[in-house]
Amino acid sequence: MPVSPADGEDLAREVGRIYQDAEAGLLERLARLLAEGIGLPNWAERKLRALGDLRAAVAQTTEALRRDADGAIRAAIGEAYRRGDRAAVADLMLPEGQRAAALRDLPNAHAVDRLADAAVDEQQPVYRRILRAVPDAYRQIVARVSGGVLLGTQTRRQAAQRALDQLAARGVPGFTDRAGRSWEMASYAEMAVRAATGRAAVQGHTDRLRAMGQRLVIVSDAPLECPLCRPWEGKVLTLDEHHPGPQTLTLPHATRDGETVTVHVAGSLAAARAAGLFHPNCRHSVSAFLPGATTRPQSLPHPGGATYEDTQQQRYYERQIRAWKRRQATAMDDDARRAAGARVRAYQARVRELTRDKGLRRKPQREQIHSAR
Template sequence: MPVSPAMAEDLATEVGRLYQDAEASLLERLAAALEADIESPRWAELKLASIGNLRTAVETIADALQRDTDGAVRRALIEAYNRGRQAAVTELGALDIGRELVARRTLPNAPAVDRLAASMADDTRPVYQRITRAVVDAYRRVVSRASGNVLLGTMTRRQAAQRALDQFAQRGITGFVDRAGRSWEMASYAEMAVRSVTARAAVEGHIDALAEIGVGLVVVSDAPLECPLCRPWEGEVLSLSGPAGPHTVRAEHAALPEGSRLGLLRRAPTVAIHVAGSLVEARAAGLFHPNCRHSLSAYLPGVTTRPQAPPHPQGATYEDTQQQRYLERQVRAWKRKAAAAMDNAARRKANARVRDYQARIRELTADKGLYRKSAREQIGSAR
C-alpha cells in the first residue's frame, strides 16, 4: 500500500478544529469588547482603559489552545507513523521480505516521534507569541480609526468600528512567515504545520520499515493535476540513502529465480535502474508539500513498473484547482467577518457572501469534476 501525505490528513482535523475554534473565539471576543459602551461619549477612553482585560482574556485562550494542541499533536504523530509502517507491511506482505516485516515489532519509533513533535513545537511557537500582540494591536487600531472617522463626521462610531474590524477579520491574525518566506494567518499557519508534520510522520514510518528489511529504493506515483513542484519527480525512482542527483545503479532482481535462491547459480541477475535522486533531495525541492497528491511505494528491481496516470476525465487542470483554492479562501474570509460582526445586519451581509462563494465552488467542482471538501472552507483551514 503506497504512503502519501493524504494518509494522515484526517489526523490534523482535530488539531485544526482547535485553531478554528480559537480564532473564531478571538474574533468574537474582540467584537464584544469593541461593541460594549459604543454609544458612550467616553467610548474611546473606556476602550483604551480596558486593554488589560482584553489582554488577559486573549492570553487565557492562547494558553488553553497550546495545552490542548500539544497532546493532540503527539497522538496524531504516533498514529501517522504507525499508519506509514502498516502501509509497508500491507504493500510487501505477500513477499518473503513482507513476512519478515510483519514479524518485527510494530511499536512507534519513539526518537522519530519525539523529533517530529519538537519540530512541530518550533514551527508553532511563533503562533502563541504573536496572538496576544496581534489582537491587542488590532483593538487599538480599530479604536483609533473609529474615533477619527467620527470626528470627521463621515460615519457613526459603530459603522467605523465595524469597517475597521472587518479589515482585520479579512486578513485574520497575520504575521507568521514560513521558511519559504510566505505570510500566513494564525490558524492557517498552525494547521499547515500540523498537516505537514503528520504527513512526514507517515512517510517516515513507511521508509523506516523499508530500511529495516533492506529496501533502499522507492517510486513516486504519477498523480493527475500535479503542481510544478512535484512534476519533475512523477514516476521517478528515488533512493532512501546515497548520492543526490540522477544516476544509475544495479541491483539484484527482486523476484529471484529458484536456482539462485537454492544457491545453484553463482550470482543473482541484476537490473539497471535509473535513480532521479534521493528522497531527501526531492522533499527539499517540494515533493510532499501540503496538499500534495503524490504517494510513495517500495521499488522492487525487476518487479515494480513505473506508474502512469491517465488524464483527468473532465479535463480539469492544475489552474482549476488553484481557482478552487481562491474561492475557498474567500469563503473563510467572509466567515471571519461574520464572526467579527458587531450587529445582525453586518452578520447577515457576511453570511450572504459566504453562500455566494460556496455556490461558485459547487459550480466549479461540478463542471470540472473536482472534489469539494467542506473542511477547506472552515475558518483556519490552510488548504
C-alpha cells in the same frame, strides 16, 4: 501501499480546526467589547480602560489553545508516522506471520518524538504573536474610531465595523515569514502541521523499509500533477542518501532466485525532495520498488478533466469562504452579519459549481470556521 505527504492532511485539518475555533472566539470577543457602550460619550476612554481585561482574556484563550493544540499535534504526528509504517509493511508483501510481527513495534519510536517536538515548537511563535496582535488590533481600532473628529453614534459604529471588517478579511495574524508575508493564525498552523504530518508519514515509511533492508522506492504518477514533481514521476529512487546520482544497476530479482534485473535509479529520495518532490500540497506518493516485481505506474488523467490549477482555484474559494465567515463573526449588527452571509453563500455556490463540473471532491471542512457563538 504508497505513502504521500498528503496522507496526513486530514489530521492537520483536525488540528487547524482547534485554531479556527480559538480565532473565531477572539474575533467575537473583540467585536462584542467594541460594540459595548458605543453610544456613550466616553466610549474611547472606557475601551482603553478595558484593555487590561482584554489582555487577560486573550492570554487565557491562548493558553487553552496551546494546551489543546500540543496534544492534538503530537497525536497527529504519531498517527501519520504509523500510517507511513503500515503502508511500508503492506508494500513489502511479507508472509502473514512476519507482517504481524513487523506491525507490533514502530521501526524508530525516537523519530516520532523528535518529529512531534519539532512540530509543537514550530507553533510557539503563533502564541506569542496572538498575545500581541489582538490587543494591538483593539487599541488601533479604538484610536482610529475616536481619532480627531467627534463622530455620532451611527458613524462611530460604522467606523468600528469597517476596521473590524479589515481585520476579519486578513484574520488574526499568527506568523510572519521570511519574505515578510503575514499568515492568518489558523492557516499558518494548519499549513505547518500538514507539512509535519507529511514528513512523519514519509519518515515512517522509509524507516520501515530501511529496517527491512529495502532501499528502493518508486514515485507515483499523480493525476493532478504538480509541475515541480513532473520530472520525478515514475522514477526509481534510493533511500541511500549518499547515492552518486543517476545510475543503471543490475540487481537480483525480488521474487525469482538466480535472476537479475536492470534498474535505472534516478538518484536519492533525499535529493529528489531537496529538488522539490513532496513540496507543500504535493499529491505524489512513493512506494517500495521491488526489482522485477513492481510494475511502473501508468499516467491516468483525472476522470473529470480537472487540472492542478483547478484544485488551486478551489483552495482560493475556500479561503474566501473562511474570510467571509470571519466577517460574520465580527459583525456588530444584523445587517453586517446578513451581508457577510450572502458572500459566504456566493462563494459556496462557486465551489459547488467547480467541483461538480470538474469531478473534484468538495472539502466542507476547509470551508468551516467554527464560531464560538
